[in-house]
Each structure stands twice: as C-alpha cells, then as structure tokens.
Amino acid sequence: MRDILPADKARRESVLSVIRERYRAHGFDEIETPALEEYSRLHAGIGGDNEKLAYNVLRRGLDADTIRDAADDQSALADLGLRYDLTVPLARFYASNRAQLPGVFRAIQIGPVWRAERPQKGRYRQFVQCDIDIIGDDSARAEAELMVASLDAVDALGLEGATVRINDRRVLDWMLDSFGFSAEERPGVLITIDKLDKIGPEGVATELRERGAAASAVDAFEGFLGRPQVLEDNPYGERQIRTALPEGVPDEIVGHLVGIGDAVAAGRSASDIPLVFDPFLVRGMGYYTGTIFELAHPSVGYSLGGGGRYDGMIGRFLGQQVAAVGFSLGFERLVDLVTAGADAQERAVVLVHDADVPVAELARHKASLIAGGARVRLERRPKNLKALLERSAADGYTSFAAVRAGATELELKPLS
Missing domain, CATH: 3.30.930.10 (Bira Bifunctional Protein; Domain 2)
Incomplete structure (x- = not known):
C-alpha cells in the first residue's frame, strides 16, 4: 500500500x-x-x-x-x-x-x-x-x-x-x-x-505429462501445437x-x-x-x-x-x-x-511573496488569478528560491511571480 x-x-x-x-x-x-x-x-x-x-x-x-x-x-x-x-x-x-x-x-x-x-x-x-x-x-x-x-x-x-x-x-x-x-x-x-x-509448446506438453494428464490427450494437443x-x-x-x-x-x-x-x-x-x-x-x-x-x-x-x-x-x-x-x-x-505530454496542462501559479506584504494584498492577487482560471499557491520567499521553484515545478506548477508590498501588477515567469 x-x-x-x-x-x-x-x-x-x-x-x-x-x-x-x-x-x-x-x-x-x-x-x-x-x-x-x-x-x-x-x-x-x-x-x-x-x-x-x-x-x-x-x-x-x-x-x-x-x-x-x-x-x-x-x-x-x-x-x-x-x-x-x-x-x-x-x-x-x-x-x-x-x-x-x-x-x-x-x-x-x-x-x-x-x-x-x-x-x-x-x-x-x-x-x-x-x-x-x-x-x-x-x-x-x-x-x-x-x-x-x-x-x-x-x-x-x-x-x-x-x-x-x-x-x-x-x-x-x-x-x-x-x-x-x-x-x-x-x-x-x-x-x-x-x-x-x-514456457512454449514443449514446456506445456512436459508439464501436462508431469500433472498426469491423459497421455493420448497430451499427444493430440502437442501435435496440434506443432x-x-x-x-x-x-x-x-x-x-x-x-x-x-x-x-x-x-x-x-x-x-x-x-x-x-x-x-x-x-x-x-x-x-x-x-x-x-x-x-x-x-x-x-x-x-x-x-x-x-x-x-x-x-x-x-x-x-x-x-x-x-x-x-x-x-x-x-x-x-x-x-x-x-x-x-x-x-x-x-x-x-x-x-x-x-498527455496530461492536461493547467495554468498553475506560485506567488512568492516578501514577508512584509500585507495579507489583504496577497488575497487580492490570489483572487484575481483564480478568477482568471489559474490554480494559485502562496509561498513566502525563502533563502533558497531555486529549490522552492524546482519543487513547485515538480508539483505541476507552470509559472511564478514575485510579490512585493504595494505592487499593483504581477509579472508571471515560466518555471521551466
């Protein structure tokens, strides 16, 4: 399991x-x-x-x-x-x-x-x-x-x-x-x-004989296979x-x-x-x-x-x-x-935000993207941004945007 x-x-x-x-x-x-x-x-x-x-x-x-x-x-x-x-x-x-x-x-x-x-x-x-x-x-x-x-x-x-x-x-x-x-x-x-x-025809015939199946029947079956x-x-x-x-x-x-x-x-x-x-x-x-x-x-x-x-x-x-x-x-x-390539590719975005971005701003950015048909994950910016983006790509996300306090527009960049 x-x-x-x-x-x-x-x-x-x-x-x-x-x-x-x-x-x-x-x-x-x-x-x-x-x-x-x-x-x-x-x-x-x-x-x-x-x-x-x-x-x-x-x-x-x-x-x-x-x-x-x-x-x-x-x-x-x-x-x-x-x-x-x-x-x-x-x-x-x-x-x-x-x-x-x-x-x-x-x-x-x-x-x-x-x-x-x-x-x-x-x-x-x-x-x-x-x-x-x-x-x-x-x-x-x-x-x-x-x-x-x-x-x-x-x-x-x-x-x-x-x-x-x-x-x-x-x-x-x-x-x-x-x-x-x-x-x-x-x-x-x-x-x-x-x-x-x-095991092939010969193996089948051998195993049938070992099982004790009727010899004449095994012979007839083996002849048919051949x-x-x-x-x-x-x-x-x-x-x-x-x-x-x-x-x-x-x-x-x-x-x-x-x-x-x-x-x-x-x-x-x-x-x-x-x-x-x-x-x-x-x-x-x-x-x-x-x-x-x-x-x-x-x-x-x-x-x-x-x-x-x-x-x-x-x-x-x-x-x-x-x-x-x-x-x-x-x-x-x-x-x-x-x-x-056969999997359905959805629009999936990671919003990487600074620690000082107000919660209301994050909620607004996220709601706007969701309304446009995207799947959105919020992530606080770590020291190792590369590792975060690699993990997000492995999870199926296709793009990301850096979010800073007071930003009115987001620049989406591909994860690949």
Missing part, C-alpha cells in the same frame, strides 16, 4: 478524468459500492485465487476461547471482508437494486480494491480498478460496446495502436474435449496452457478463427466471435478490426462462461486490461440467470505509460 504524493495524485486524477469522460460518452453510468462485502459473498467460489488473497474482518465481540477453537474455520471468525475486485460487488449491487435499473444496465465502477499480495514490484495490496460492465444483454453487441469504449479511452490517453486478444471459454472446453482431456482434469490443464507464452501456423496472414474473422482451431468447432461460437468483430469495426469506423483471436487465451477467473479478452499495446509485453462474459454470477445472488460481461482497465499500468 502506498502514499500518493501531490504530483502523482494529480496525474492519476487526470488519467481517471479521461477514462470517465470517454466511458460516459459511450452511455455508461457510474455507481459506487462499499469497500466491505459479506464474507459469504466474497468466498462463494466465484473469485478464483483472489478469494485466497482477501482481507477478512473479524466478527465483533469474539473472545479468546472462540478465536482459538475456530482457528481453522475462517467463516466462524469473519463476517465481512474487503472487496478484492469490483465484479462480485457489482453482481450483489445489481441483485439488490434491479428494480431501479434499466433492462440493459451499463455500469462504470472506479475504486480501490485490496488483496493480500506478496510485496513485489508491480504488485500492490491496494490498487485502483476501472471497470465497465453490461448486464442484461447476451448478444455480441455487449462485448463490442465494451471493447470500443475501452479502446476509445486508451486512444484518448495517447496510447493509440492497442488491440484486443479474444477467445471464448466454450472454445477452450470444446477444444480440450476434442483432444480427449476429461472434465475433471481440465482446470489443471488450463493452468498449464495459460503458461504457453512463457501444426503449421498461418494466422499472421489472416485478418480477424471467420477464416482466422477456424484456422486457429481443430476442425469441427461449433458454428454458434464462431458466429458470436465474428459478430463481435463486425460490431467493433463499425463502432471504430475503421476497416481494420483491432482484434486478434487467441485460442489459448485462458484468463484465470473461474466465473467466465463465454468470451474472454485482454487489452494489448505494442509498447509493452503485458496486458493493460481484460475481462469476459460471466453469465452465471448474478444468478448466484438473484436466483435467476442474467447475462453479464465486463472489461477492466489496468489503471496502475496505464498511469505508468501515459506520457507527461
């Missing part, structure tokens, strides 16, 4: 304001959910490995004997927990407030989440997530709206050229079934397949999807993926579809039921966001199935990539 200094906070808020503005332009409405959720919801088996990283809150009034006797039963000790993502709270929010929401609900959620991560570079125990979700629409239009809005937000931040890698959990299930993997071993097989870009690759020559569409998969993939799934591409192309008003079909994209969350996707940018080797369809989650809280799909931007990673 980190303290955020003023300049960094201003930078973060600038990025957030761009994301909010673009998402609202695409018809999404912002909501807010509590930091705490009930323990039973956070540990309902739908949060994947994140459930293991949840911060739990002890029940009030527990005595030492109760804590000792229930040491191995977290549910007996805790009744609340800090949210580890924004998707589980959204499902609860929708189930609780459905009567007051439109039939197809487009939500923005931006806020901190907490996970008990091991401290390491790029892994924070408190971090901000930026999510958009569409609830109540099971068509390809929903995925396309999420992708177009997210690509638009990234473009507005000066990160043009992003693409979306896309797959479908139903494709993965069908493909593993066609190779001969049993339903019981698929979760472990998917964990290994998710390492394909790190086939000639021609995807580079195919734009996103039916041909690319079918070429990337074994023969016989269900037409319904292919049609849904193709429909997403057509809608994204129309929404982007471009002939090139910024999508890439990846048959081995897995994403670890267990609640995904259909399409899954990740945001990629050529400047970095890691994803800048992702999401997928989770049609089964809301039904856990509501008692009936409701279609849902979401996209989460990796805000902490985006902030690091956005260049200083």
Whole structure:
C-alpha cells in the first residue's frame, strides 16, 4: 500500500478524468459500492485465487476461547471482508437494486480494491480498478460496446495502436474435449496452457505429462501445437478463427466471435478490426462462461486490461440467470505509460511573496488569478528560491511571480 504524493495524485486524477469522460460518452453510468462485502459473498467460489488473497474482518465481540477453537474455520471468525475486485460487488449491487435499473444496465465502477499480495514490484495490496460492465444483454453487441469504449479511452490517453486478444471459454472446453482431456482434469490443464507464452509448446506438453494428464490427450494437443501456423496472414474473422482451431468447432461460437468483430469495426469506423483471436487465451477467473479478452499495446509485453462474459454470477445472488460481461482497465499500468505530454496542462501559479506584504494584498492577487482560471499557491520567499521553484515545478506548477508590498501588477515567469 502506498502514499500518493501531490504530483502523482494529480496525474492519476487526470488519467481517471479521461477514462470517465470517454466511458460516459459511450452511455455508461457510474455507481459506487462499499469497500466491505459479506464474507459469504466474497468466498462463494466465484473469485478464483483472489478469494485466497482477501482481507477478512473479524466478527465483533469474539473472545479468546472462540478465536482459538475456530482457528481453522475462517467463516466462524469473519463476517465481512474487503472487496478484492469490483465484479462480485457489482453482481450483489445489481441483485439488490434491479428494480431501479434499466433492462440493459451499463455500469462504470472506479475504486480501490485490496488483496493480500506478496510485496513485489508491480504488485500492490491496494490498487485502483476501472471497470465497465453490461448486464442484461447476451448478444455480441455487449462485448463490442465494451471493447470500443475501452479502446476509445486508451486512444484518448495517447496510447493509440492497442488491440484486443479474444477467445471464448466454450472454445477452450470444446477444444480440450476434442483432444480427449476429461472434465475433471481440465482446470489443471488450463493452468498449464495459460503458461504457453512463457514456457512454449514443449514446456506445456512436459508439464501436462508431469500433472498426469491423459497421455493420448497430451499427444493430440502437442501435435496440434506443432501444426503449421498461418494466422499472421489472416485478418480477424471467420477464416482466422477456424484456422486457429481443430476442425469441427461449433458454428454458434464462431458466429458470436465474428459478430463481435463486425460490431467493433463499425463502432471504430475503421476497416481494420483491432482484434486478434487467441485460442489459448485462458484468463484465470473461474466465473467466465463465454468470451474472454485482454487489452494489448505494442509498447509493452503485458496486458493493460481484460475481462469476459460471466453469465452465471448474478444468478448466484438473484436466483435467476442474467447475462453479464465486463472489461477492466489496468489503471496502475496505464498511469505508468501515459506520457507527461498527455496530461492536461493547467495554468498553475506560485506567488512568492516578501514577508512584509500585507495579507489583504496577497488575497487580492490570489483572487484575481483564480478568477482568471489559474490554480494559485502562496509561498513566502525563502533563502533558497531555486529549490522552492524546482519543487513547485515538480508539483505541476507552470509559472511564478514575485510579490512585493504595494505592487499593483504581477509579472508571471515560466518555471521551466
């Protein structure tokens, strides 16, 4: 968990304001959910490995004997927990407030989440997530709206050229079934397949055998990985999807993926579809039921966001199935990539005044600049003026003026 200094906070808020503005332009409405959720919801088996990283809150009034006797039963000790993502709270929010929401609900959620991560570079125990979700629409239009809005937000931040890698959990299930993997071993097989870009086909096959997966299924999968690759020559569409998969993939799934591409192309008003079909994209969350996707940018080797369809989650809280799909931007990673030139440059002035300048004069100068649209800070002139100006520039101020008693006009000078 980190303290955020003023300049960094201003930078973060600038990025957030761009994301909010673009998402609202695409018809999404912002909501807010509590930091705490009930323990039973956070540990309902739908949060994947994140459930293991949840911060739990002890029940009030527990005595030492109760804590000792229930040491191995977290549910007996805790009744609340800090949210580890924004998707589980959204499902609860929708189930609780459905009567007051439109039939197809487009939500923005931006806020901190907490996970008990091991401290390491790029892994924070408190971090901000930026999510958009569409609830109540099971068509390809929903995925396309999420992708177009997210690509638009990234473009507005000066990160043009992003693409979306896309797959479908139903494709993965069908493909593993066609190779001969049993339903019981698929979760472990998917964990290994998710390492394909790190350990390669040979490493995946070796690890699958070490896991004790069916030998014939591993052989079939290894043979498929070794086939000639021609995807580079195919734009996103039916041909690319079918070429990337074994023969016989269900037409319904292919049609849904193709429909997403057509809608994204129309929404982007471009002939090139910024999508890439990846048959081995897995994403670890267990609640995904259909399409899954990740945001990629050529400047970095890691994803800048992702999401997928989770049609089964809301039904856990509501008692009936409701279609849902979401996209989460990796805000902490985006902030690091956005260049200083992309930040909104405000007019920010430091008024450096002598000790004998009357307070009323300082107030008058400050009020005049604020009325003209500037941000103004008052600073008493120190012995080391250079250090003060360097610190002010680091804090985002763009100019300064020396204020002396009786001055009627100020001369603004740039800080750079």
